[in-house]
Amino acid sequence: MEFLLGLVVFVLDVWAIIHVIGSRSSTLAKVLWVLLILIMPVVGFLIWLVAGPRRTASMAT
Template sequence: MGSLLSGLASLIILALDIWAIIHVMRSGAEPGPKILWVLLILCLPVLGLIIWAIAGPRSGAMRV
């Protein structure tokens, strides 16, 4: 049962990382920051995803 939950959690993290990388690549940011975000997400899958969700590039509609 423990390995099933671990595998499911890993798949969820992988799916969220792929989703975040796609959003980074589609953002209007410059190529340099895009590469850094993708590397952060790939090197630190969970922490990178959390940092990206908090501080990542936003669309123009969300800026104040």
């Protein structure tokens, strides 16, 4: 059960990082968001989900 929960957290974190990299934010902001997500996977993801940079128009397909 722990493996499944860890896998879900990992997939969500990778998804968040992909969206951070594709955002219109500055490079510094992108680096800080990625670090937050990597250092605190669950809390960082939740913070990104609420307050993180939004997707670009090209990714909204």
